[in-house]
Amino acid sequence: MKDPVCGAQVDEKSASATSSYQGQKYAFCGTDCKQKFDRNPQRYASASHGSQQQTQGTHQGERANR
Numbered sequence: 001m002k003d004p005v006c007g008a009q010v011d012e013k014s015a016s017a018t019s020s021y022q023g024q025k026y027a028f029c030g031t032d033c034k035q036k037f038d039r040n041p042q043r044y045a046s047a048s049h050g051s052q053q054q055t056q057g058t059h060q061g062e063r064a065n066r
């Protein structure tokens with residue numbers, strides 16, 4: 001399984017952090033990546049589905065407030 005945040009290969013069973021979003025499970029190399037994902041799951045989740053249609057009206061530019 002691929003860590004959607006940093007792209008590292010993570011074994012789901014030995015992952016230090018996992019999360020699920022929209023019925024799909026995600027594994028992370030560490031809690032850092034999980035927190036990033038949890039903060040903005042749609043950004044990382046949609047990155048793995050190339051063919052997902054984009055909702056209109058959503059703000060595209062992410063605010064770099066952190």
Ligand SMILES: [Zn+2]
Nearest residue numbers: 003006029033
């Ligand atoms: Zn990671």
